[in-house]
Amino acid sequence: MRLYEEGRPRLGRFRRLHTGKVITSMLNRKSAGEWCRGGIRLSGPLLCESVGGAEVIEGLGRVAAVCRETLGGGPRIRRPLAEGSSLDIVEITCCDDRRSFRPPVLVSGPKAGVTRMLLVRSGGFLARVNGREEFTDPVTGFVLRQGDEVAFAHPAHTRDISTMLDLGLDVYGDVCGDLLPPAQNPVVPVTAALDLAHRRLVSACRAGIDGFEVAERVHHLLTTVPTPHTPARTGRRAATVQAHRRLVDHTRAVLIDGPLTVSLEELGRQVGCSPFHLSRVFHQVTGQTLNRYRNQLRVRAVAEDLAGGHSSLRTLAATYGFADQAHLTRVFRQHTGQVPSAVRAMLRPAGPGERI
Template sequence: MGRSCRQCVARYAGSPGTGGCLGHVDGMRLFDARCGVRGVTYGPPAHETAHRLVLPRSGAYLVRINGREVFVDSATAILTRPGDELRVAHPLGCGDTFTAVHLDDGDGDRWPRAACHFRIDDTTDLHHRILVSACRRGTDALTAGEWLGTLLQRLNPDTGGYGPRRPATAVAHRRLVADTRELLADGRHTAGLTALAAQVNASPHHLSRIFRAVTGQTLTEYRNRMRVRAVLADLQDGEDCLRTLAARYGFADQSHLTRVVRRHLGRPPSTVRSLLR
């Protein structure tokens, strides 16, 4: 893959993040990055200079894009455009990892102007991680281009279809869901519904109902999805022991981990591990 321009051989210079270039693909640049912005609360605003798609792989944070707040974890991609005002907060601490794709103008405009975040399903997440591993190994530009093209096609804007009649109610419900996702991102993998509801000052029934209405999935489905993605991130970083990963992310044992991974990805962890190396 070509890395001829100065930006490509240099370290990632986006806002926020530092890291290395994965290469040129069909006029776009891919960067393997780790966020370096610190601060539990929102920092000063920055302004975007490019069409940039950010695909998280681990960690979680809050971002305001032109005043619109989005909770970002490995289930959410964000798209920013030149001139967008960005503010970032890390209530759980910094260090999240992500892939940044610098799009050309044509690819950046393939989605509606109002689109700034996208839900990432299980297949798209695995596709993204395989692309990163292939680029790290030095795959050819044609293969990487096909993988990236498929990845971009799979991204559909999160239109926020959930909408009570009162806007204030919708805001409150989305805040409740974001607070719950933050708890789960903070390692509460084994917390029950009652404990989670108490943490966000809601009844268990209300939390369960609102979470499903806003996200389209149950709390259990979402928690397992996030646990699987945490496992994938560790496998990609070189962890080999599935028993260790099962204990780390709250699975009953290695067999339980294998069943959940297979349910979400259609293949066992051992097969996934070979795809990510």
């Protein structure tokens, strides 16, 4: 919402006409191709009326109070997407920029036994699971078990949006045991198939579907989970291995922080090493090249914007550093097997019962 018009100062009062859509935006951070100039942003129909400055300040104070209540004292919003006796799906929007880890918490749920899967749609954060640190972004998710100890930090300053799936072991126990990574390695590589299944699940839940279809879509999502990458043994000292992992996590945080138009040379300068060393270490730790990883981030950022209603591929190509619209379409198809228009149709707010 703008409190002014170009060339003409304007003050306004707003009141919410639609509930349940409070969104916080980071200060001076780029989101969906536009610069946010800070503060609280409300999504949904709003009514503006001309009033005095005192009423504007009072109104902003009320909005801040609503957000504090919604976030429970912290910069996080939880939005339930689906709930059942053995399955909970929650969307989490977090605007934390705290670089140090928050106090750890134990994974627990309303069910007697639960496996928790966390998949990121945009942004990224650092997770410490039972002492193991892993940067998590749209290319990497992770799985938690009941009793795991987890803490989070946010080296990137962008807002992150994630989906948390709590899977009851009474129904999903066998599936989790067969398809999800072992407890000692909680990392889930997010392939194009898993990412698309995740985004389609969120879109369908928002549109409103029954428990039967939710369960079927979740089972389909679980079948797309790939085998985690295991870095090759190099004979290097443990301290060197840890230093390389920290370098990779730092690099991923810098890319998430944006812009994704950054050059390899500039990326090397930001993380403090040569482009050659950075490329070699990144490939060794992750099993993929920096270019492929960056393209995955760009493709998934485009998918997130398409799901949000953005339709101009030319604008998205410029925003995320593609040479032109044809280049965006070509890279998008290479990574997803689909053209952007097809994925946009898949992620539109459709009715229940559509093909999974």
